[in-house]
Amino acid sequence: MSVEGTNLRPVWMGRPKPAVSAVKAVAVVVILALVAVPFWLVFATSVSSDAEVNANGGWSLWPDKLDFSAYTNVFKGGTIGHALWVSVLVTAIGTALSLASTTFLAYALSRPNVLAGKPILLAILFTFLFPAGMIPSFLVVTDLKLFDHLAALFVPAMINVFNLVIMRGFFQGIPEELYEAARLDGAGDIRTLFRIVLPLSKAIIAVVGLYYAVGYWNDYFRAMLYTNGGSLNPLSTVLRGFVIAGNNPNAEAGLDVTGIAPMKAISALVVIAIVPIAAAFPFLQRYFTKGVMTGAVKS
Amino acid sequence: MAANAAAPRMPRWARLRRDKVLLLMMLPGVLYFGIFQYLAQLGNVIAFKDYVPFVGVKDSAWVGFQQFTTLFDDPDFWHAVGNTFELALVQLLFYFPVPLALAMFLFSLTRNWVRKLVVSFVYLPHFISWVVVVGLFVQVLGPSGMVNSLLTSDSHHVVVDVFRDPSWFKPMMLLELVWKDCGWGTIIFLAALYQVDDALYEAAALDGAGWARRTWHVTLPSIRPVIVLLLILRVGDILSVGFDQVMQQRDTFTPAAAEVIDTYVYYHGVQSGQFSIAAVAGLLKGIVAMILVIAANKIAHKLGEQGVYQ
Numbered sequence: 118m119s120v121e122g123t124n125l126r127p128v129w130m131g132r133p134k135p136a137v138s139a140v141k142a143v144a145v146v147v148i149l150a151l152v153a154v155p156f157w158l159v160f161a162t163s164v165s166s167d168a169e170v171n172a173n174g175g176w177s178l179w180p181d182k183l184d185f186s187a188y189t190n191v192f193k194g195g196t197i198g199h200a201l202w203v204s205v206l207v208t209a210i211g212t213a214l215s216l217a218s219t220t221f222l223a224y225a226l227s228r229p230n231v232l233a234g235k236p237i238l239l240a241i242l243f244t245f246l247f248p249a250g251m252i253p254s255f256l257v258v259t260d261l262k263l264f265d266h267l268a269a270l271f272v273p274a275m276i277n278v279f280n281l282v283i284m285r286g287f288f289q290g291i292p293e294e295l296y297e298a299a300r301l302d303g304a305g306d307i308r309t310l311f312r313i314v315l316p317l318s319k320a321i322i323a324v325v326g327l328y329y330a331v332g333y334w335n336d337y338f339r340a341m342l343y344t345n346g347g348s349l350n351p352l353s354t355v356l357r358g359f360v361i362a363g364n365n366p367n368a369e370a371g372l373d374v375t376g377i378a379p380m381k382a383i384s385a386l387v388v389i390a391i392v393p394i395a396a397a398f399p400f401l402q403r404y405f406t407k408g409v410m411t412g413a414v415k416s
Numbered sequence: 417m418a419a420n421a422a423a424p425r426m427p428r429w430a431r432l433r434r435d436k437v438l439l440l441m442m443l444p445g446v447l448y449f450g451i452f453q454y455l456a457q458l459g460n461v462i463a464f465k466d467y468v469p470f471v472g473v474k475d476s477a478w479v480g481f482q483q484f485t486t487l488f489d490d491p492d493f494w495h496a497v498g499n500t501f502e503l504a505l506v507q508l509l510f511y512f513p514v515p516l517a518l519a520m521f522l523f524s525l526t527r528n529w530v531r532k533l534v535v536s537f538v539y540l541p542h543f544i545s546w547v548v549v550v551g552l553f554v555q556v557l558g559p560s561g562m563v564n565s566l567l568t569s570d571s572h573h574v575v576v577d578v579f580r581d582p583s584w585f586k587p588m589m590l591l592e593l594v595w596k597d598c599g600w601g602t603i604i605f606l607a608a609l610y611q612v613d614d615a616l617y618e619a620a621a622l623d624g625a626g627w628a629r630r631t632w633h634v635t636l637p638s639i640r641p642v643i644v645l646l647l648i649l650r651v652g653d654i655l656s657v658g659f660d661q662v663m664q665q666r667d668t669f670t671p672a673a674a675e676v677i678d679t680y681v682y683y684h685g686v687q688s689g690q691f692s693i694a695a696v697a698g699l700l701k702g703i704v705a706m707i708l709v710i711a712a713n714k715i716a717h718k719l720g721e722q723g724v725y726q
Contacts, residue, residue: 338663
């Protein structure tokens with residue numbers, strides 16, 4: 118990673134031709150715009166007036182005046198507010214459960230010579246190569262009487278093999294001397310994990326935790342597969358109904374839809390679905406390159 | 417490792433006593449994989465049964481390979497298989513090189529703040545769900561979206577609905593995939609590019625190699641192991657081709673254009689209740705995908721590459 122921190126062009130490269138620099142500058146602007154414009158478009162549409170959105174046929178790139186009615190309208194009727202609550206609940210409980218079980222398992226499997234460690238690790242890695250399919254997963258969830266329970270939205274996805282592998286790799290990268298010192302000081306496995314390993318592993322815990330959180334927040338499918346929908350639908354699943362099936366959120370909120378732009382309400386929901394991820398993104402940014410790459414390279 | 421070299425000599429019960437806390441820590445995870453992977457795999461027996469939900473897996477009647485023949489006689493299944501491979505081929509040819517090209521472009525940016533800015537922008541879409549990505553695309557390119565009304569100057573006239581016209585299915589899938597994941601895909605390529613020894617570039621430049629020859633003779637050979645590794649992983653994914661993405665668009669593009677193996681399993685199995693037939697499709701898909709990865713890995717070894725595993 119020697120060049121990463123520097124701003125300097127290597128001497129041998131020489132000065133680039135002005136034309137090359139110009140093309141690159143244009144490319145940079147185009148790339149930034151391609152990412153930013155769709156986000157801006159939904160945000161602008163969600164806060165424009167209905168008249169403006171309708172006049173354009175369903176979008177607005179520049180709000181004539183700020184109008185937040187879409188954000189209050191979508192919560193009328195309760196369906197969407199409830200779906201948002203389900204999403205928050207599933208994300209919070211699921212992430213806590215996933216993070217705890219993944220950390221414990223990764224730590225135990227990272228210790229050399231732990232009893233049955235090798236075969237267990239191999240058995241887990243094999244599920245990466247040959248995972249249980251949709252129908253077998255559905256059957257096991259049904260047999261466990263989890264069908265149509267809130268737990269069906271997170272328990273079947275409790276541990277992700279990729280997350281487990283990068284976390285185990287990170288733990289293995291901690292110098293063996295530290296473990297040795299902890300053992301000589303009389304620390305057991307639990308104490309070593311909480312006092313030595315976890316404080317050194319904040320980066321990887323943050324990355325894996327955010328991966329899980331984003332995964333739960335974005336998931337729409339487990340509600341379709343493992344529940345009858347209704348009050349167990351998270352925001353993603355409800356949003357899917359509006360975006361894909363073309364349902365009108367305002368109609369479902371029981372509003373008189375004449376004159377209200379449906380795209381404005383859908384845009385508001387899209388913004389609501391994006392905001393938590395955009396908020397978590399700077400933290401992800403800071404940790405994921407170093408945390409993930411070191412973990413992935415080690416394993 | 418050296419300190420533990422003597423450990424395997426310990427009797428098993430002594431190791432059990434020594435490791436009891438670690439084993440307890442493993443328990444939730446082991447239970448999870450045991451139940452939701454290994455126990456679940458037993459459910460595949462319904463591929464050889466006539467599964468009726470009310471009767472249950474155990475008591476449903478054995479029918480041998482009858483469900484296999486039913487599946488193979490279903491033209492919809494073969495259609496989904498064909499579609500899956502076509503889509504995978506489109507992605508392999510037109511998506512796979514994009515993150516590599518973008519990574520090389522990012523690497524060539526000599527101003528650090530510009531590179532960091534672009535990198536943080538292009539990573540973001542990866543974390544947005546497919547539901548939202550399709551929502552954004554409809555808002556920009558859909559019949560009442562921005563581009564359409566700019567093109568027609570009359571918002572109620574639609575040139576072509578690129579989210580319904582079946583011939584647009586593959587191009588839109590590709591475009592969405594590039595937008596969502598090509599930035600994130602650069603992460604591994606970028607890490608590999610940083611590892612290339614700068615002295616190689618310098619020596620090549622001193623020998624008069626221009627940008628194109630440095631790319632061909634230094635950059636690409638240096639990161640070949642990473643390219644091979646990602647290709648193998650891609651091969652393992654061929655039969656899945658982005659289930660989440662297709663799920664958002666199968667109905668609007670019509671199943672005739674957009675059905676893939678996984679959506680076939682969902683709609684024929686879970687939605688229509690033909691669990692046994694869908695289980696056959698899922699089981700075959702899993703086995704073929706596993707064979708593909710093992711084969712790709714073997715070939716990589718033959719070519720002197722590291723591959724995914726040894």
